[in-house]
Amino acid sequence: MVDLRYEIDKIFDEYGSYALLLRNDKKVRCKCVNELSQAPKDTCQICLGTGYINKAERIRMRSKATSSSETLPKVVNFTSAGSIGIALRQFYIDYTVRPKKQDLLILCDWDGVKPILDEYTEIYEIANTEPMRGDGGRIEYFIAVAKSDPINMELRFVNLQRNADKLTYYITAR
């Protein structure tokens, strides 16, 4: 039997790229937030006045729109992507990631494990995610769908924390 997770892992190794997944439900309060008034400091250069900092992860993914000549090998085409309109963009994401609606997918350049957030960075807001299941019902990977136009946001890389093998990125988005 074909182990799809393993096959997809190999595809990511060969054709995938790294992106940051900024989880909408994982935020920490910025130190500038006033205890009494609960108000953030407008001029704060860390949270950009938003009052919180988002936690993000470095994930492997594959964007379907990257190049028309590279198509995903047949192994992952076992299911139709459904009614995907032309104004949408699809991302294939590792089964461990479990992306959710409203998470932000940040396509950026990298300096090692450090993200480079600049004018070439593209931000997509995930409109929907679909777990793609194999024959036994096991989730083999996710398809995340976003509008094809990147959204316009200001991003700031605040900090990177290493905990064993896990990297946590602190990113401010406004």
Ligand SMILES: [Zn+2]
């Ligand atoms: Zn702040």
